[in-house]
Amino acid sequence: MGGEHAEVVRLLWGPHPKPARGPRPTLDLERIARAGVEIADSKGLTDVSMQRVAAKLGVTKMALYRYVPGKVELVALMVDVAIGPYPAAKARRGGWREQLEEWARRLLAVFRQHSWVLDATAGPRIMGPGELSWLERAVSALDGTGLSGAERMDAAVLLVGHVRGITQQARAAGPAGNPEAQLGAILGDLMQAHGERFPALAVAFASAAQSDGQDQAWDFGLQRILDGLAALIDQRAR
């Protein structure tokens, strides 16, 4: 049961006892993960190979296998390190809405900084302590709102989905020359060129191209979700 997942769990959730005998380890999981994150941040996830991570640490490829069972486990570790624990909870201010708003904004910042995390976290997977601490924060922000436990989790998942969606999205706007703007421009051209097949899209996209781009889509979705939650919470309050 969960056989192949067992190693990921052990790696992410430890414990990692230091060996009693034998030579001192040159590396540790933290350093390895950070090396991988650096590569992924600058060159993308596809450029992360055991070779390159090892090279960055001044070690042979095979040395890494003393710490990490395989590449999938390494990537899982990288994800949790990149996301990190939720920033230390200073006194929480504001109601659930303000709290969730700040939470979502911080999460978006993390995803923007490590956009490869999107690739690494497609599909169901085991989450690490860092990722769970984010989830914990979102769920606990909804304590006392009258929502059930399942609903509080569903709300958090909904917000995560929006953050992911925005991170993934390409819009025509933005500084010219960045690769995402290219994509948006190409898509816009395609819609115009096939305007008869996509009449509503062509119009909408032309209008969207003049707006503020990604930030607008972000705020729009976030406010819609929070409005929807507010409606439910209000309703439950009666």
Add this chain to the structure above:
Amino acid sequence: MGGEHAEVVRLLWGPHPKPARGPRPTLDLERIARAGVEIADSKGLTDVSMQRVAAKLGVTKMALYRYVPGKVELVALMVDVAIGPYPAAKARRGGWREQLEEWARRLLAVFRQHSWVLDATAGPRIMGPGELSWLERAVSALDGTGLSGAERMDAAVLLVGHVRGITQQARAAGPAGNPEAQLGAILGDLMQAHGERFPALAVAFASAAQSDGQDQAWDFGLQRILDGLAALIDQRAR
């Protein structure tokens, strides 16, 4: 400009003139893409290799390169074939809300049937005609609601994000023995085991485990989004 994307565009958006001279092609893009989709559906995206796709078609690996520039382009094609065009629009019934609800449900069905599409569509990319036809349908469902073009697109993107989020999510519920249920169980165990670090999460998850599972999260998020849209549309109507 967009140099590397040009080939994807040509592949997805054609034209594909049949050659005047030379031997008749054994294959066509459609068959190749479908072969890839079959493999991905049954064994996952990582098991899709040029080798295997070619083998399934009874040709050599290199024969595929006569039709497809490379693997990334093949995957892009597979995605658009798997998603397909939006089902022929019978007379549209209902208001924007009913239309979007049906639209989202259909999209979820597609993602559930081809869950590898999640992996293949992480990150900004060029969309094919099939994908765009879905987007067109969602945007046009919001025609006449008073939302701006940008807002209509943002709403569609928001819904897509939710569909993706749900597809990606693993819940403890579901038929025992399926791999996703395993994941949910493991995560639940972890939360319980580290309950002191994730108090709100442990409680919420325990409550969620007794609920209907994924379908509940789906409906919850969908209704919240639609409620949020309704609130905005109402407000604009005045």
Add this chain to the structure above:
DNA sequence: AAAAACTGTGTCCCATAGACACTGATATTT
């Protein structure tokens, strides 16, 4: 009939993940 254009194949190269045996370092045990 010859040439041109095109398709599928066979062979090559390079990068990648990973297995395994080996050398050497370190701490416990005798």
Add this chain to the structure above:
DNA sequence: AAATATCAGTGTCTATGGGACACAGTTTTT
């Protein structure tokens, strides 16, 4: 202090992946 078990890093090997390239065979045009 010496022997030994344990562990770290290395070098070598295999299998699999994507892709380049030249070549032979086929079909249309000249």
